Amino acid sequence: MKVTSPVLGNTFTLDGPARRVVSLVSSATETLFAVGAGAAVVGVSPYCARYVPGLAAPVVGDYVRADPAAIRAAAPDLVVVTDGVQLPLARRLAAEGLPAYLLPVPQSRFGILENAVALGALTGRLAEARALCASIEAGAAALVASAPAPRPRVYAELWFGAHPRRFGGRAFVHDVLELAGAENLFGEEPFAYAPLDLGEVERRAPEWLVVFQEPEHPVDARALAAARGWARRLGDRIVTSTVERGRNLIHDGPSFLETARWLRGVLLGEATR
Secondary structure: OEEEEOOOOEEEEOOOOOOOEEEOOHHHHHHHHHOOOHHHEEEEOOOHHHOOOOOOOOEOEOOOOEOHHHHHHOOOOEEEEEOHHHHHHHHHHHHOOOOEEEEOOOOOHHHHHHHHHHHHHHOOOHHHHHHHHHHHHHHHHHHHHOOOOOOOEEEEEEEEOOEEEEEOOOOHHHHHHHHOOOEEOOOOOOOOEEOOOHHHHHHHOOOEEEEEOEOOEOOOHHHHHHHOOOHHHHOOOEEEEOOOOOOOOOOOOOOHHHHHHHHHHHHOOOOOO
């Protein structure tokens, strides 16, 4: 099978389903295990173990840094990468002659499903990938059908390291909030991620604040709200999202539904924060 990644400009051949896969994308690693291709995973990033309990594959590269020689030593017939921040690394690996295949960062939950189908096809697990997609869609449909009315207006602030962003309707995070039963404060805006606009946030008067943080750059959401003068209006309606499976707003693996269910429970007062 000839495989092409147009964004990377590379083409390589798979002699049947991929049997040795290096995945530098945590969502892809989770998906590979979810479709039954976990035994093929021979190399991962240090973040993949967050979403695959008991992951034993060795770490062969970071999300933005990796030694092509270390990856080549794993003898992969497929190297899974993504675009966005990882695109420079992905291009470097492809230029080194490695069998790099790029999955786009999803703009919605449907992009998550498409990536699952692609991984299933490449690893000989297409039927399992389709079944996974059907299960995800059934879970999403149940959440849509049981959404509260009215929906609480939620402002989510995503801290990518030391860089905060708000997100609009072109990010899959929008779907997570919608499935959680919330109204994304900037859901009608045509961007994915944008710089902060605190004045506009105040004008739109959110009812909840959700702050995503990474362990390397912790953010005190309550102190943040207090410093901005939001504490009185928000009260206890402040939530912290972490990199933990089922609580990570920016993780685009199959467990995004777990995150949506957890957040709904928080908004309804039925789950811990």
